[in-house]
Amino acid sequence: MMSLPDVNALHARGRWPPPEGPRVAIVGSRRPSPYGEAVAEQLATDLARAGVMVVSGLALGIDAAAHRGALNGGGITVAVMGTGVDVVYPASNSRLAEEILAGGGALVSQFPDGTIPRRQNFPARNWTMAAISDVVVVVEAGEGSGALITAEAALHLHKEVMAVPGSVFSPLSVGTHGLLRDGAGLVQNARDILAVVGRGGEVLDDPLVPPERLGFALRPERDGIVAHLSDVLALSAADIARKLQLPVSEVLGRLTALELDGAVRRQEAGYVRALRRGKERA
Amino acid sequence: MLASVDSCVLVGLEARRVEVQANDGRGDVAFILVGMATTAVKEARERVRSAIRSSQLQFPGKRLTVNLAPADLRKEGSGLDLPIAVATVLAVMHKAPPPRSAFLGELALDGSICHVNGVLVAASWLRKQGYERLFVPAVDAAEAALVEGLEVIPCTNLASVIAHLTRIQSIEPQPLTHPVLDTGVEAAEHDLNEVHGQEEARRALEVAAAGGHHLLLSGPPGAGKTMLARCLPGILPPLELSEALEVAQVRSLLGDLSATKPLDWSRPFRAPHHGVSMAGLIGGGAGVAQPGEISRAHQGVLFLDELAEFQANVLQALRQPLEIGRVAITRSGGSVTYPARFTLVAATNPCPCGWSGDGRRACRCIPAMVDAYQRRLSGPLLDRIDLKVGVRRVPLEALASEPKGESSAPVRERVLAARRRQLDRQGCLNAQLKPSRLRQMAALDAASRQTLERWAEQRGLTARGFHRAWRVARTSADLDASEHIGERHVLEALGYRLNDVAA
Numbered sequence: 160m161m162s163l164p165d166v167n168a169l170h171a172r173g174r175w176p177p178p179e180g181p182r183v184a185i186v187g188s189r190r191p192s193p194y195g196e197a198v199a200e201q202l203a204t205d206l207a208r209a210g211v212m213v214v215s216g217l218a219l220g221i222d223a224a225a226h227r228g229a230l231n232g233g234g235i236t237v238a239v240m241g242t243g244v245d246v247v248y249p250a251s252n253s254r255l256a257e258e259i260l261a262g263g264g265a266l267v268s269q270f271p272d273g274t275i276p277r278r279q280n281f282p283a284r285n286w287t288m289a290a291i292s293d294v295v296v297v298v299e300a301g302e303g304s305g306a307l308i309t310a311e312a313a314l315h316l317h318k319e320v321m322a323v324p325g326s327v328f329s330p331l332s333v334g335t336h337g338l339l340r341d342g343a344g345l346v347q348n349a350r351d352i353l354a355v356v357g358r359g360g361e362v363l364d365d366p367l368v369p370p371e372r373l374g375f376a377l378r379p380e381r382d383g384i385v386a387h388l389s390d391v392l393a394l395s396a397a398d399i400a401r402k403l404q405l406p407v408s409e410v411l412g413r414l415t416a417l418e419l420d421g422a423v424r425r426q427e428a429g430y431v432r433a434l435r436r437g438k439e440r441a
Numbered sequence: 442m443l444a445s446v447d448s449c450v451l452v453g454l455e456a457r458r459v460e461v462q463a464n465d466g467r468g469d470v471a472f473i474l475v476g477m478a479t480t481a482v483k484e485a486r487e488r489v490r491s492a493i494r495s496s497q498l499q500f501p502g503k504r505l506t507v508n509l510a511p512a513d514l515r516k517e518g519s520g521l522d523l524p525i526a527v528a529t530v531l532a533v534m535h536k537a538p539p540p541r542s543a544f545l546g547e548l549a550l551d552g553s554i555c556h557v558n559g560v561l562v563a564a565s566w567l568r569k570q571g572y573e574r575l576f577v578p579a580v581d582a583a584e585a586a587l588v589e590g591l592e593v594i595p596c597t598n599l600a601s602v603i604a605h606l607t608r609i610q611s612i613e614p615q616p617l618t619h620p621v622l623d624t625g626v627e628a629a630e631h632d633l634n635e636v637h638g639q640e641e642a643r644r645a646l647e648v649a650a651a652g653g654h655h656l657l658l659s660g661p662p663g664a665g666k667t668m669l670a671r672c673l674p675g676i677l678p679p680l681e682l683s684e685a686l687e688v689a690q691v692r693s694l695l696g697d698l699s700a701t702k703p704l705d706w707s708r709p710f711r712a713p714h715h716g717v718s719m720a721g722l723i724g725g726g727a728g729v730a731q732p733g734e735i736s737r738a739h740q741g742v743l744f745l746d747e748l749a750e751f752q753a754n755v756l757q758a759l760r761q762p763l764e765i766g767r768v769a770i771t772r773s774g775g776s777v778t779y780p781a782r783f784t785l786v787a788a789t790n791p792c793p794c795g796w797s798g799d800g801r802r803a804c805r806c807i808p809a810m811v812d813a814y815q816r817r818l819s820g821p822l823l824d825r826i827d828l829k830v831g832v833r834r835v836p837l838e839a840l841a842s843e844p845k846g847e848s849s850a851p852v853r854e855r856v857l858a859a860r861r862r863q864l865d866r867q868g869c870l871n872a873q874l875k876p877s878r879l880r881q882m883a884a885l886d887a888a889s890r891q892t893l894e895r896w897a898e899q900r901g902l903t904a905r906g907f908h909r910a911w912r913v914a915r916t917s918a919d920l921d922a923s924e925h926i927g928e929r930h931v932l933e934a935l936g937y938r939l940n941d942v943a944a
Contacts, residue, residue: 397640407640412932
């Protein structure tokens, strides 16, 4: 077990310590599927609306989605950093860090100003994150993911651990499913978390909507393709072409058109559906 | 007496005339060789002396002086052995050499004549200079006889050459090597019908072959990237005569030509290891630079596996040849230019561990490492690659079954038809179209232009990237046998831009 820093002695930018109230950490993979990213964002928004402070690590992927979601929900969010609070890592999250501060939240760190990213500092940061939160929610964590360290810390610190289920085919769900098997609380929506922190609250039931119902698929000939895409597992143009018995060149073109419209996203391994909330139509 | 015969030395794909003068003079017993000869040429003295004696010919009794003119030209290689020996023997015999004839060959101590590199290059240059007859090692005669209008005398040993020159017994000239196109297409080493799945990469190969586009295959280890790359020569048309001669010239310099079948119609495929040096890949070496892998791949395919593992400066040096199709190298022995118009096929893992994006195995790299890895690949070189596709692992259960994909032959038919359209329309392949001609030869309708511009704006495409996508769209339309470039052709072209990330 790590030695924990004095929470009140953390280096901070912004409002610290924050106002009283429940705190929920949302953590997970730095390279999530669109599904994981959408879930993290939605949970954070709903928690923020219910007055819960969302804690995360200002990393790429799930962390960034959680902070963003909390800001969208008009809540305050706290980023626990593995660097000095004046060193935003990765730098691409600089704007997000500013927004967190502007939203009344804080950037905190147990490391002095000017500390650059060091691999060995991040596990300690994960412990701190668990320490200042009441609940740790893991959304998509592959085997060996840092989010699992946060979950482990939460167990040692007698904090609640919860996890979001995913696809059994996805390597990103191996860690979360492991937690669920070991007794972590199941998260299907923000209500599950609110029940644990003893906060009632309205959860907006605006489920994720597949792109074809968002008015993206203006051309009927594309619908066929979108319906064959997953929001978790990337499919290659070749996979879809085989399924639909179409030439791969044609499928590739259609997918590119959908990509231009923002209805699908291309990842290293292929294409996935881009999920959005109904009200947030682009 | 003084005798003089002609020969030449090679400077890249050109030659320089060398006049070999031998003087059987008076004075102390000595064999003096002057005229800026490098080591191999200086050693000729010992070979020449022994070869003449072994051939039962008379070696000068007193002082022999051999001058290699012009004196300010550096002479390399062993091809001057034969002309030195012939000049020496003729000087002793008080005979004149035959007119407009040149000699090339290395001597063994017993007087037999051995192979020298670059005979084809020398022969074509000598022919252009007005020479009518060339004495070459018998093993290289077929190669020299590819050049029309030159009498090629195949020489097996020094004694028979002298017998020929003194009209005691003449040697039959080598018949012209007819560049007959092999009947029937030679079966390529690798056929697409051995590839499981990978429809996307197969299509990209077809587009690359049709338009002459460079291709990047990205995927985890064992996904079959190498196999795919090796299928490319099999869907390319065979070499044209002029192309085959260009390829043969480079091979001739390196001594790589087959003695019996000097002209090869199949496209070269070169796959240098990622440890290759700058000189090995681009060309180089001491004295006059030798052709590197890129020139060996001329008119064919250069396959760079594990692209990120190549030294950065070596990859940087690829930029000029990729752009202009030849490479100029300057060394102490002078500056030479070699042809290097090849199709580049590069393969890479998506991240250091190789499993990023794999559906079954999680990637263990931290994002910063993946970024750093991909940055090594990005930049100017990647900007010059038109097609980028992901290659995925084929599930093991699929590997056990018979692959169902098309074989190379029909793909090659489509590639040939698409290439013919391009050559008829613009005289070159789409990949070589300059932006100004692109506007003429590949006009876009409003919808296509809008799509292309939208993408360029969304992804922050460079002007070069924009033109590359446009060229690929032209090729996609050509494969469709369509003069008109439709939106779907543009969309397909954009589908091969794996590395454009949304800004």
